[in-house]
Amino acid sequence: DAGSLWLYRWYYSKLYQRVLGFAIFLILALAFVEFPSSFTRTADLRYRSQPWQPPCGLTESIEAFCMLVFLVDLSVKGYLVGRAQLQEHRWLLAYLVVLAVSVVDWTVSLSLACEEPLRVRRSLRPFFLMQNSSMMKKTLKCIRWSLPEMASVGLLLTIHLCLFTIIGMLVFTIGETDEAQDKERLAYFQNLPQALMSLLLLLTTSNNPDVMIPAYIKNRAYALFFITFTLIGSLFLMNLLTAIIYSQFRGYLMKSLQTSLFRRRLGARAAYEVLARDTPEAVGVNPEDFLRVLQKTQLSEIHKQAIMQKVLSYEGRPMLADEFQKLFDEVDKGVIKERPPKPQYQSPFLQSAQFLFSHCYFDYLGSLIALGNLVCICVFLVLDSDLMPGQRDDFVLGILNDVFVLYYLLELLLKVFALGLRGYLSYPSNVFDGVLTIILLVLEISTLAVYRLPHSGWMPKQYGPLSLWDMTRLVNTLIVFRFLRIIPNVKPMAVVASTILGLIQNLRAFGGILLVVYYVFAIIGINLFRGIIVPPGNSSLVPNNSSARCGSFEQLDYWSNNFDDFAAALITLWNVMVVNNWQVILDAYQRYSGPWSVVYFVLWWLVSSVIWINLSLAVLLENFLHRWDPQNHKQLLVGAHQ
């Protein structure tokens, strides 16, 4: 009925979706502000100042606003889906439950004056993000489908690990009588849990040469044990995990393309049926009716005109279903953007100048000058690296910078003259150049105004930590991006670049899942490990790490890898995810917090490495192959659809 339709339109309007998105962003961002808040300059335990804590009620009121938005969202969605079908939508039911739990937790929190020990709702928040994105739900479903195979690979990995642990234990306990050398070897195979951990770390290659060194020093043959283990584990089994995830994701992009194509055709057919009812003979759609309806739709102006032209070519006779369907193919066609016309100049001199400056060689000259600029920066970086900051002479560099900025300004003006202002702005690369040039000009002028003209012994650097001079140099390096415009001219580069661009669209779902996993693990980590790591005696602020064992948490100054606030937890999780040297963090938490902390980190490694390496690779492969061999893909798409 009309009310539902209006509600439907309003629900999918841009304004409403933006409000919803903002509420989701807000409630997720709260984690940085809430106790323990992340507003300190450093995460290092030794130098950290007392952070600002929000007063009780501030974050809670923001939360209340967000939950109100979610409540409205839930009720509208529930109304649209209908009461009868409500039970089939598990996501909606879960939405209801999560929201209810959050509200209850919120009231508890308020009634205890924000002093409650545990906030359940914090770890539930990512659900709101997940619930709102259909792509993320689909990705999640894909992961769920591949769970059985992943579990079987996991089982194989476990068998592999256990087998090598037992063999390793037996092999390395044989020569125990030789005490001198085995002292070190026993560091890795002391007892069963430690041996298991050593090999688990070897699976991630994070202790690679170290674990085999003591045995290898004694006899070359021991290296074979470790190499075989790494080969089977990393080469076969880990890559098998990737293959499994990819095989699930292979049809993923194609399937979603198919579904959207199918839905669009269904919609067109329904529209045809509705419109055909009005024509007296009921054999087709009256073009006038169609054009009237078309004016009300929200298609872009260019597509509308293309469709109208096609309709007019039917010369007023009613359209049949096939023809109606074909009209909408126009929407799929790529739009060739028309450039605004070049300004017309009368004088032949001006005309030839216009030809000269709108030619592509002029672009190449600009790129060459930019390259020269970069080389200058590099040369001065190399020259200055040996000098102390006080001894440097920035005279030549200052002059050169001025020259380059002047050239960029000249280029900007000449191009505007040749192409006209609107023509100039119609190229995205030109817009980038223009903005960069103007920023550089402003910075350069203010530099000159503050520090006067360059002269020998000119050192604008001395004034303050982030001076205008440094900013100029930083912006100057952005000139590197000018080279990106060469890419579309080289065929393989173009494919590679377009893959990266296409990836960014598909990456939203993937990034969302990564965000959710990070969020949940960070919150759990904060609850488990906050304040566990104790800084060394506060008496000495100078790091006295000389007494600590080499390669330990203390010696490596990893104090900032803690779970004391949300931002620090994110960075710590990142460092564990990258896997290199994670044994250091693991060891420290085992010492400070107890042996069971290892479960959290291993779990995080499993989840994040699966998501990080495999999912990203799968999405990338899918995108690349789609772009690389579009003919083949399209064929499959049409074939599967028929």
Place this chain on the structure above:
Amino acid sequence: DAGSLWLYRWYYSKLYQRVLGFAIFLILALAFVEFPSSFTRTADLRYRSQPWQPPCGLTESIEAFCMLVFLVDLSVKGYLVGRAQLQEHRWLLAYLVVLAVSVVDWTVSLSLACEEPLRVRRSLRPFFLMQNSSMMKKTLKCIRWSLPEMASVGLLLTIHLCLFTIIGMLVFTIGETDEAQDKERLAYFQNLPQALMSLLLLLTTSNNPDVMIPAYIKNRAYALFFITFTLIGSLFLMNLLTAIIYSQFRGYLMKSLQTSLFRRRLGARAAYEVLARDTPEAVGVNPEDFLRVLQKTQLSEIHKQAIMQKVLSYEGRPMLADEFQKLFDEVDKGVIKERPPKPQYQSPFLQSAQFLFSHCYFDYLGSLIALGNLVCICVFLVLDSDLMPGQRDDFVLGILNDVFVLYYLLELLLKVFALGLRGYLSYPSNVFDGVLTIILLVLEISTLAVYRLPHSGWMPKQYGPLSLWDMTRLVNTLIVFRFLRIIPNVKPMAVVASTILGLIQNLRAFGGILLVVYYVFAIIGINLFRGIIVPPGNSSLVPNNSSARCGSFEQLDYWSNNFDDFAAALITLWNVMVVNNWQVILDAYQRYSGPWSVVYFVLWWLVSSVIWINLSLAVLLENFLHRWDPQNHKQLLVGAHQ
């Protein structure tokens, strides 16, 4: 003609191919024996004894034999290809050149009494392996085809690296006035080459948390710089490389399948034409002629019988081309191996016993017992890990081992009784069990004979380093493999396992390329870096690494990672390939050998990581998808062929 045909048959006979393969293996294995030979117990510089050096002429005579074989091979191949087409076969020409260079180098070597400074032929040897395998040539071609795209990704990577280096240098030189903290930060961004190296290492994540710690301690925001760099570099660009290699390899397996199918059909058609000439009407092949020819071919007996049955179904009339073609489809069909019949027993008691022991539940019981055995081993490993070797009491474990071995023996006998000896041996899993049981039995009996019966305080371990007792325990752990037989019963496990099995076939080409790359780089490394690393003063054999800087080559005892002989070079290259902690090796060689050694290691990282990660992943994906979705693959195969 007949002579060529005979030569062709002889060339592709098993004997000749085996001799050729053996010669290739021999000439490659020489690298371990030749100066500097690898026959020392350890590769560690400090403990290494003077290795045995082969007398001049020993390795040379083996080489002479191998080169003789290759000479024969080359001349036969050249004769078969024909003089006219010789110029088109570049591989053959290269073969000739390599062989000639080797012979010249060999004579020089002999005339200088094996004292020549450089042996060119050593690095040419892998060519003989490559030349002999058509799969490896194809794989190489695949890699060559994807070079343009890989170069473009490499260019993007270079731009990415340079851009971040410049930005990093500028950002980290801004706050130079704060001397106390920047001392450490300047360790990574001291000058341009060092900054570039730091970020290159970060690209491999091998210095991940360390490189960002000094900056991160000062301000949280600096972490974003490093995280962005890793994200773009590792997530996008490195995976893009994988995608490119995979897209080249996608059709690889399929194409080679197609080619072999096409060749076989062509061969069948040619055979048909030859045979059809003899029949008077020239419309088909006389079945008798065909059967006569069939008897002379080298097909397996089962296939021959299947084809003969089919021929007989045509009832003597001449066969047409289509029917002739179809005959050979029988060869493709899988062979269902028939089990030998179970022995027939008369007594009803024996019959029911036979039913009982040939049932699968009896297998499950065996697996359960094996599991118990494993658990026992693990429990004793855990219990014994806290005790000194002298204090352990092996009485209980000795008794338990005896019990388990007795059970395995009983199981063996019962199964032979139930299935018959031939029936028992027709299952590969049973063969494995049987061999294992017999080895265990022999070891156990000899243990008992040497150490007497187990009694309290029984310690068979004390006698010698690798005692019979230890061997028994080692062989006992092999019982783990019994669990592999459960795999085919679980559906996803079966797919995963069959992928791994199928992989091993395709892996030959891949492993060959890896071998070639390792070989060449190891030889180059030996020539460049032999004897460069100097051990610390020989006066003290006890490692005095306390004075060395933490995380340095000396402190980590990496002395065995050197290029002083072939085996050590292989292990060093492996450790660099695995990438973890390679900065330590890199740093040491920069100090001992000069700054340009970095080129060798970075080159090796590029080559090996491309081959290691990407090629292996591509081959694995191809195999997995082939097995996962064979229907789709077969369709494509047939479609492409028509």
